[in-house]
């Protein structure tokens with residue numbers, strides 16, 4: 001099963017990707033996670049990406065396309081994957097199609113999450129992320145058992161630099177101009193599934209499952 005999760009920052013793509021991974025045993029392929037890891041490891045790619053990420057801007061198409069090509073060619077992606085945060089531009093979507101065609105593969109479903117913008121801002125400003133395992137929490141709606149500490153691995157939680165209010169606005173603008181046009185792109189291909197992204201993670205997950213199975 002090969003799935004793309006579309007939707008603005010804060011729509012719940014990461015949470016749903018993790019749940020799909022658990023349910024269907026397919027890896028979550030998140031370009032954001034890969035780039036953040038590269039930044040943490042202080043690689044050349046990571047250093048360059050971090051400047052753009054912290055400013056809420058997109059990393060260059062060629063860079064992320066290279067990252068994705070390498071990742072989906074790995075053994076654990078053989079039976080499928082969930083793309084979380086990729087593609088984000090029409091160029092990326094076209095290059096992904098070419099790459100999959102070369103591999104004789106195709107996408108089964110593109111799930112688009114609809115969430116109103118005030119809810120997105122609330123989710124993002126309250127989001128806290130584990131510095132080690134990447135588990136996600138929310139200050140009020142999904143707090144960890146011990147404040148600032150990950151329930152899963154015990155590492156400390158942090159607020160992503162790009163989850164601060166000014167940067168969020170920039171990210172939402174870029175989403176509208178660069179990423180929202182992908183809905184029409186996939187609508188034309190006939191595999192777009194639109195779902196309401198409001199409610200609990202479990203409620204959203206049952207909507208996702210009803211569209212992808």
Ligand code: AMP
Nearest residue numbers: 031032052053057058059064085086088
């Ligand atoms: P995310 O974790 O998906 O919210 O991504 C965080 C940041 O990583 C984005 O704001 C971009 O700076 C960068 N990024 C992640 N995925 C992409 C992509 N497909 N294209 C360009 N930049 C990306």
